[in-house]
Amino acid sequence: MRKLATFIMAGRLQAVSIAVLLAILGVFVPPFTLLSGAVIALVALRKGAMPALVVIGWGTLLLSALTLGLFGQFAIGVIYAFAQWLPILGAALLLRRTVSWSVVMQAIALVGMFGVVLTQLLYPNAAQLWQGVLQTSLAGTLERIGMNANEASTAISDVAQYFTGIFAVSIALGVAISLTLGRAWQAMLYNPGGFREEFTQWRIGQPFALAMLVLVLAAVVLRNTLLVQLMLVGLVPFLLQALGLVHGLVKQSGMNIGWLIAMYALLVFATVQVAALLAAVALADCFVDIRSRLAKRP
Template identity: 35%
Template sequence: MLVLASFVMRGGPQAVMLTILLAALSLLIPPASILSTSVVALVTLRKGTVPGALILGLATAISGGIALLALGGVNLAIGFLILMWLPVWLLAVLLRSSRSLALAIVGAMVLGFVMLGGQFMQSADPVAEWTALLGPFVESLADAQLVEGSQQATLVALMASWMPGIVAAGFFLQLTVSLLLARWWQALLYNPGGFRTEFHQLRLPRVLSIALLLAVLPMLMQSGTEVTVAEYALILLVVAWFIQGLALAHGIVGKLGSSSGWLIGIYLLLLFALPHTVIVLAMVGIADAWFDFRARLGPRGPGQAS
């Protein structure tokens, strides 16, 4: 990662080239999009708003030209700009000016809500569109005998009803990971240990926990099975508090000087018990917003293990 970050900071041409190549690679390997957006964020965080805007502008223009020649249109480049490079550039500008990682994550969540609203602006019934898209996929699972044929329609309806919120939450999480990765790169190059301190001290505003409660209340009072906008908002809020809980875990392990095996265990749980682990970490993150567990822990004594 240090080699990649160093290459980006060699100059504008290198940053533009890597931004485009990684974005193209993301069409085959989706996680590569995180690296592409992190390049834009790193340049913005280190060099400023205008250099970062120049990188995303040149990347859009060049990728647009390539797409026009190869595909006959520039929609792909515009998609990269709107969904990847521009949002993370805005967040990097916010983080650079405020120096508040918590504020930047709140900004990413706001963009997640914009993504959620955009789905309803683009289509009067995004759930119906997801139903049409997911139908053939679930049918292929039924053909492979991975899903019972009698459950096919029920599964499609369940998945489609939650997809608008899941897409928005995925967008929010991707932006956050990209920004955190860029911040880590910046620390590796210019401020060793700085990202560790910043992430360990991350604390989201308490008002978000109240917002989560307000999103939960309609769920408790409704009697139908239809998924509401409040439940989509709840997904975004849970993801935000999950990030807080993860930062808390890192902070406590660092402050106590505990073995990194604890963190490895958490990430393994995320692999094998994803929903449950996310919810638990989110609940712990909400509790930390009110009780500030890290402040209650004293500094590690000389007799404790490192």
């Protein structure tokens, strides 16, 4: 990763070429999309807004030309830039200015929640639109794993009710992860060891945590689809905070790295349950400061 980060920072052409290459690879292997966003984050964090905008501009032109040749769609490159690179640029510039992960993560969550509300206002029947999309893309897969047509249709209908929120969660997580990778690359090149300190120490402020507790309780009690979707997006920063918390506790207590491997493995195989548990731990940490309490113990 150090060599890749060094190559990206060697010049504008290198940054553009790597960002576009990773974006194209992301069409076939989605995690590469996160690395493409990390390129934009690294340039913005280190050099500021204008150099990053230049990279995004040339990258959009090149990506659009490539998608025109590969898929016959010039607009894909423009849509990608607006949906992926520009949000990451905004988050990176905010982090560059505030040097506060808490502020940035809250901003990412609030923008995502605003997007959910705006979609609900502009497209009251968004669930029906999502149902059509999911029916086309998932029905065959669900039937192949053992569901009959009625069961698959019911499952898709249930998911479609919340899919605007799920989509917003995926965007928010993508922005947050790309920004985290870009910050890690920046520290690797210019401030070795600095990223670990940042990542393991930041906490969401108590006012936002308290507001989220109220939202979670309201969503659970009322079971309103909009409140549930807002809750899902609002919990994204707490998931990231919990990951940093666990990393910090493992280092602080001298525990084996196997605990981290186990945590990420569980996130892959039991994503919803483990993510909910981690978010709950992070919410508690906002009020009781788990790190400090454990540090005081002999």
